[in-house]
Amino acid sequence: MNGQQAAVRVPPSPTGECSPTLLCKFTRFFERKEDGLDINTMIKERRDFRNPSLYENLVDSFCIDEKGTNFTSEVFDPKAFQPEDFYTALVMGNF
Known part of the structure; x- marks a missing residue:
């Protein structure tokens, strides 16, 4: 191992609680999953996801x-x- 690889470490666990907004968001996703909804399928079925210029839009939107x-x-x-x-x-x- 070189020195650079040896310096990679897992960060410590967070000391506080996550925000209520984030907790609510994940809770909602887990509830939907239990109800049989698949988020990936929902995204794939969206009309705008099939947009041929989606890649270009993502590159532009996220400055990739x-x-x-x-x-x-x-x-x-x-x-x-x-x-x-x-x-x-x-x-x-x-x-």
């Missing part, structure tokens, strides 16, 4: 970097590539 990574920049930095490293430049012979 489509070319990003979960790795630290020391392990892999997708922004470190130069323009001539990309396929389009190679095809054009600009290397």
Whole structure:
């Protein structure tokens, strides 16, 4: 194990109670599940979920970097590539 992996730890348990709003939300979801409602199925059946531009809307709404990574920049930095490293430049012979 390297030093970086050894530093990863599970955070301590929360010391206080969760907010009443959050507790109510989870209680409602569990009650719906007991009644036979499946939240995933409900989402999949929604008309707006089948929207072909849903992906683009999610990327825009949540400011997602489509070319990003979960790795630290020391392990892999997708922004470190130069323009001539990309396929389009190679095809054009600009290397």
